[in-house]
Amino acid sequence: MSNKAARNLFIFGSLFFFVIFLGMTYDTLGNLDKRAPEITDEVDAGKHVWHKYDCIGCHTIFGNGSYFAPELAKITEKKPKGYLKKFLMDPKAVNPAAAMPKFGITADEADKLLAFLDWSSKVDTNGWPPKPILAVAAGVAGQELSAGEKVYRAHGCSDCHIISGIGGTSGPDLTHVGAKRDRAWLIGHFKDPDDYVKDSAMPKVEAPEADIEKLADYMLTLK
Amino acid sequence: MTIKHESQKIAEYFYTFAVVLFLVQVLVGIIAAVQFIWPDFFILKFNIIRSLHINAMVVWLLVGFMGATYYVVPEESETDLWGLPLAKLQFWATAGTVTAVVLGYIWMGLNPQANSPIMGINPLNEGREYIEAPRWADILIVISVLTFIFVNFMTMMKTKKWTGIQGTLLGGLTFLALMYLPGLFYTKSMVKDQFWWWWVVHLWVEGAWEIIAGALLAFMLMKVVGARREVVEKWMYIEVGFVMFTGILGTGHHYYWIGTPGYWLWVGGIFSSLEPLPLLFMVWDAFRTTRSARNVTNRAGLFYTVAHAIFNFVGAGLWGVIHTLPQVNKWTHGTQITTAHGHLAFYGAYVLLVLSMIYITLPAIRGVKEFNASRAYQAFWWMTISMVFIVLTITGAGMVQTYMERLMGLDYVTVKATYNLWFWILRVIFGVGFLYGVWIFVVDFFKLGREPMPAVSAVPGEA
Numbered sequence: 137m138s139n140k141a142a143r144n145l146f147i148f149g150s151l152f153f154f155v156i157f158l159g160m161t162y163d164t165l166g167n168l169d170k171r172a173p174e175i176t177d178e179v180d181a182g183k184h185v186w187h188k189y190d191c192i193g194c195h196t197i198f199g200n201g202s203y204f205a206p207e208l209a210k211i212t213e214k215k216p217k218g219y220l221k222k223f224l225m226d227p228k229a230v231n232p233a234a235a236m237p238k239f240g241i242t243a244d245e246a247d248k249l250l251a252f253l254d255w256s257s258k259v260d261t262n263g264w265p266p267k268p269i270l271a272v273a274a275g276v277a278g279q280e281l282s283a284g285e286k287v288y289r290a291h292g293c294s295d296c297h298i299i300s301g302i303g304g305t306s307g308p309d310l311t312h313v314g315a316k317r318d319r320a321w322l323i324g325h326f327k328d329p330d331d332y333v334k335d336s337a338m339p340k341v342e343a344p345e346a347d348i349e350k351l352a353d354y355m356l357t358l359k
Numbered sequence: 360m361t362i363k364h365e366s367q368k369i370a371e372y373f374y375t376f377a378v379v380l381f382l383v384q385v386l387v388g389i390i391a392a393v394q395f396i397w398p399d400f401f402i403l404k405f406n407i408i409r410s411l412h413i414n415a416m417v418v419w420l421l422v423g424f425m426g427a428t429y430y431v432v433p434e435e436s437e438t439d440l441w442g443l444p445l446a447k448l449q450f451w452a453t454a455g456t457v458t459a460v461v462l463g464y465i466w467m468g469l470n471p472q473a474n475s476p477i478m479g480i481n482p483l484n485e486g487r488e489y490i491e492a493p494r495w496a497d498i499l500i501v502i503s504v505l506t507f508i509f510v511n512f513m514t515m516m517k518t519k520k521w522t523g524i525q526g527t528l529l530g531g532l533t534f535l536a537l538m539y540l541p542g543l544f545y546t547k548s549m550v551k552d553q554f555w556w557w558w559v560v561h562l563w564v565e566g567a568w569e570i571i572a573g574a575l576l577a578f579m580l581m582k583v584v585g586a587r588r589e590v591v592e593k594w595m596y597i598e599v600g601f602v603m604f605t606g607i608l609g610t611g612h613h614y615y616w617i618g619t620p621g622y623w624l625w626v627g628g629i630f631s632s633l634e635p636l637p638l639l640f641m642v643w644d645a646f647r648t649t650r651s652a653r654n655v656t657n658r659a660g661l662f663y664t665v666a667h668a669i670f671n672f673v674g675a676g677l678w679g680v681i682h683t684l685p686q687v688n689k690w691t692h693g694t695q696i697t698t699a700h701g702h703l704a705f706y707g708a709y710v711l712l713v714l715s716m717i718y719i720t721l722p723a724i725r726g727v728k729e730f731n732a733s734r735a736y737q738a739f740w741w742m743t744i745s746m747v748f749i750v751l752t753i754t755g756a757g758m759v760q761t762y763m764e765r766l767m768g769l770d771y772v773t774v775k776a777t778y779n780l781w782f783w784i785l786r787v788i789f790g791v792g793f794l795y796g797v798w799i800f801v802v803d804f805f806k807l808g809r810e811p812m813p814a815v816s817a818v819p820g821e822a
């Protein structure tokens with residue numbers, strides 16, 4: 137091949153692929169709005185707050201960003217808004233071990249951020265993040281769960297609490313909670329955490345009385 | 360070796376600024392690594408430290424490319440630079456802008472509210488990874504890059520010697536400037552935001568910058584081993600051609616999970632899997648040319664050049680391809696695996712590239728025939744071995760994270776704070792090793808050609 141031919145291959149080949157890329161870009165942009173909910177003014181305002189505090193400097197969203205803190209695109213599916221709002225405004229007040237700093241996010245800004253994160257949770261991401269296969273497999277294998285354990289799972293308590301090493305770190309570790317609290321405290325706290333712990337960020341447990349009792353029984357086995 | 364044209368000396372301004380920022384990048388990198396273990400370690404929090412870390416890197420590499428280009432273009436055009444005062448102005452304006460941006464990040468770190476929008480625009484930090492620089496700085500950067508390209512273009516126009524190397528170099532730089540533009544506007548949709556963001560980030564490192572690397576590699580092989588222009592340029596075209604054929608549509612490997620249509624899984628998977636091939640060509644090219652060489656004039660320079668080719672392939676090619684298929688990326692996306700790849704790719708492809716150019720052109724700029732290369736080798740081994748271990752450490756952390764968080768469903772914070780703790784500790788240790796290597800390099804940069812040669816030359820047999 138002559139030098140000139142090689143040069144032409146480079147120039148025209150690159151242009152060829154770039155044109156295809158532009159065509160696909162055009163098609164993609166036409167499709168995006170169908171794959172995501174409408175962007176309201178509040179969602180847009182939330183995105184501005186997101187940029188203002190440089191959340192991407194620690195977090196990922198849709199898996200892109202920094203790897204210092206958890207992925208946030210689907211956080212509002214996992215944790216209730218009341219809790220998230222309190223956390224955003226003052227992380228260490230909710231979880232003394234939190235590594236996220238207090239930035240001075242106002243209540244209004246927190247609402248906007250949550251509207252934005254609600255929007256991101258509804259974007260069609262081709263199934264990402266995938267369900268953890270080993271956890272799913274373990275569920276299928278199905279150990280015998282006690283009645284209380286079932287309620288604990290159904291209410292997603294483990295998103296915020298750890299029992300024996302498994303679960304989230306937003307709330308206190310419950311591995312030995314049975315040694316610390318009694319039945320009345322637990323039941324009362326489930327119904328209205330605020331009555332027992334000032335400014336609690338734990339959501340009320342919205343469940344029938346019977347389930348709440350089973351849950352309390354289960355907690356008492358954790359010693 | 361001495362320079363042929365006085366104006367080539369301007370390269371040293373850029374190199375000096377690049378080298379200082381390199382040191383800053385690595386210092387703040389170590390702070391960031393410590394914060395993984397101890398988040399409250401420093402008054403500036405992780406996001407600010409990380410912005411400084413990655414912005415210092417991007418800027419020093421760009422500034423290094425600029426220095427290299429100001430050296431290469433007069434040499435290739437066989438004439439002095441057109442508009443040297445303009446080039447100097449461009450240098451000082453760039454240095455001033457970068458300093459202002461850095462001060463802005465620090466201010467925001469001390470007072471987050473200082474970044475509150477003024478007329479809808481965040482004055483200190485745009486809050487977008489890699490392109491955090493605020494809008495006013497973006498505009499100044501664009502002006503700086505355009506001035507830079509203009510000066511080089513006018514220099515070429517003086518003699519109209521359209522060599523392949525300088526043509527390709529300028530082509531790569533123009534593509535680089537153009538691909539900065541998609542990052543300059545606000546979109547309401549986070550999906551579109553990331554879509555255009557990847558144009559900047561991916562089409563830079565896997566497009567424009569690789570073209571620049573290909574052109575500089577050809578230049579260095581010619582200078583250092585006296586390879587024939589016809590041969591070197593032909594392979595250069597083929598290499599950068601394949602970089603573009605695979606890399607442009609390879610952008611799709613970032614469009615799997617951000618809300619874009621499913622066909623990108625196919626396009627991105629197939630084309631990005633081919634991206635390592637041109638990088639492998641470059642390694643082969645470097646070895647072939649070196650073997651046929653008779654008169655090596657600058658062994659340290661050659662050493663860095665070949666190392667650049669190898670680590671470009673390992674870091675970008677191999678560490679990139681392992682997680683580029685959608686079937687794999689589904690599990691590893693957004694984990695420490697990405698960090699591991701990012702580190703080795705930037706180090707291998709671009710850090711070593713700029714350092715090679717410095718070792719090849721600085722002796723000529725300083726007017727020395729021969730220099731003691733022992734510090735150059737020492738710096739290389741300290742940096743490279745430390746970087747390889749940093750990358751292995753983070754790869755380990757990424758594998759643990761992928762397994763425990765993504766496959767088993769454990770909580771992010773639990774995995775980070777407990778199971779990966781040792782990896783973070785090791786990373787700090789290797790980071791300090793890297794810093795030591797950089798320090799040796801910085802000392803070498805300032806001393807090269809300015810101290811008497813020792814009685815026994817470290818490069819025996821050299822004239």
Ligand code: HEM
Nearest residue numbers: 201564631634675679680682683692693697701704705708
């Ligand atoms: C010199 C060239 C390259 C550099 C400097 C580089 C650098 C990077 C960086 C910094 C990221 C992370 C971006 C972020 O923070 O979100 C990244 C992501 C990625 N790179 Fe590269 N890269 C290069 C070449 C390649 C090649 C050749 C491939 C594939 C063969 C590749 C595959 C990937 C993939 C799949 C991701 C996304 C990882 C994820 O899912 O989070 N890269 N690259």
Ligand SMILES: [Fe+2]
Nearest residue numbers: 561565610612
């Ligand atoms: Fe990429």
